[in-house]
Amino acid sequence: MTSITTSDFPQADRLELIVRLVNAIHEGLTSEQDLEEAIGLASEGRQARYYRRAAESINLLELVDRLPLLTPQGKALAVSNSSERGDILRLAIKSNPVFDKMLAYIDEHSPNTRELQEYVARLYPGSAETAGRRTSTLKNYLLQSHLVVNSNDKYEITSYYESTLINELEATARGFEVPSQSSNSGSNNFQKRSVGFIRDPKLRKAIEMQAVNQATKHYLGQGCQVQDVGATHSFDLLVQTPSGQERHVEVKGSQRLIEKCVLTLNEVIHAKQFKETDLILVSNIKAKYDASTISWQTDPGEMRIIKNWVPDAASLESLSYSYSITPDLVRGDREVTI
Missing domain, CATH: 3.90.241.10 (Foki Restriction Endonuclease, Chain A, domain 1)
Known part of the structure; x- marks a missing residue:
């Protein structure tokens, strides 16, 4: 409860x-x-x-x-x-x-x-x-x-409540998808699937934990020591290999095939500065709501590992900007419509 x-x-x-x-x-x-x-x-x-x-x-x-x-x-x-x-x-x-x-x-x-x-x-x-x-x-x-x-x-x-229930069910089943431009060459046109926003916070957390748990088991299976540091660091897992090497791991999980993921500025900076960084992508995670425990249950997804990952500038896409207001500009109130 x-x-x-x-x-x-x-x-x-x-x-x-x-x-x-x-x-x-x-x-x-x-x-x-x-x-x-x-x-x-x-x-x-x-x-x-x-x-x-x-x-x-x-x-x-x-x-x-x-x-x-x-x-x-x-x-x-x-x-x-x-x-x-x-x-x-x-x-x-x-x-x-x-x-x-x-x-x-x-x-x-x-x-x-x-x-x-x-x-x-x-x-x-x-x-x-x-x-x-x-x-x-x-x-x-x-x-x-x-x-x-x-x-x-x-x-x-109101009818808005009923439509919100429908939107909630759709968001739970599908998550939030950020499409990119489709390729126009050949017969394999597709829109890239993105790790984006899942509206249900409990489902979003369950997907994240499934991905992190899979990554953790992978490194433990190689005889590594693994610590979850996602709450305090700009990466998710701190790994020490049997030879004593320190590796940092960024983990992304999704219910769909991951062709695109959202990175914070600190995640990008850290991966560029610390060369022993791995990116783990866990796609197609299955999730089912268990009413008896009031929680989401997940099954393992498909894991891909990019060793020694360095974010490529050509693959990075700006999603927001910081804009400085100079003295000669006057900021007006924006009308808000709900």
């Missing part, structure tokens, strides 16, 4: 300001003062913290070494157009366990305001007074995203 904590309850009320925050982080802003200015508020950083934590609660960003970094879902939101933005936000909201339970409750009971507040109070692991304030914020998200409508003090789900 998913454990709900107070951090799952956002304190920031306006979805459009979360979108502005995500855009600002995508553009390279990180300090609380800069982020607060970008979303148009002024509270010496306090509101920026509230909105940052709200974005964390719906899986749009994470805090790494005290810096806000966009998740794949946050990056998808930052580069989305107006027609895509609503779908991405609705999927993000539903990925939060509190919203997921609220939506299921509304779908079944069509509660009034009092009933919904009482339900949230049962979910909230804190005081009833705070639960009341959090209920107001939760309702704002559901109404602003059009997942729910309130008619004559009855909360009911």
Whole structure:
């Protein structure tokens, strides 16, 4: 059973300001003062913290070494157009366990305001007074995203909720695919499959762990010592061979054939500087949801190893840029449509 904590309850009320925050982080802003200015508020950083934590609660960003970094879902939101933005936000909201339970409750009971507040109070692991304030914020998200409508003090789900369920199932089955230009020569035209964004965070973690576990078993089978350092380093596995050589391993996993993968700047820099780096690609990982354990179960994929991997500049493709604002430029507020 998913454990709900107070951090799952956002304190920031306006979805459009979360979108502005995500855009600002995508553009390279990180300090609380800069982020607060970008979303148009002024509270010496306090509101920026509230909105940052709200974005964390719906899986749009994470805090790494005290810096806000966009998740794949946050990056998808930052580069989305107006027609895509609503779908991405609705999927993000539903990925939060509190919203997921609220939506299921509304779908079944069509509660009034009092009933919904009482339900949230049962979910909230804190005081009833705070639960009341959090209920107001939760309702704002559901109404602003059009997942729910309130008619004559009855909360009911909308057709957007049903389409979100369909999108969620499709994302679970397919993941997020970033196509490249197709080759036009010969009869073997294809679009390259990319390690990209899987919307379900639990499935994404299961795929990552399957790939890392397969890579770990490979090196252990060669008599190496292996340490998982992915949480603290710019690579995933620290390997020491029987001869004493140190090797660094970057691991990528996908449910599809990997012809393309996303690399961070630090991953590229490290692989260029440390020559004993291997790239392991684990493709076609099978995943199945086990309702009895409420978890994803995975089967091994097909593993390919690129020894002494150095990222080739010709194969690297820029996905985002840092843009410096000079004094002669004036930054205007961007209209946000949800």
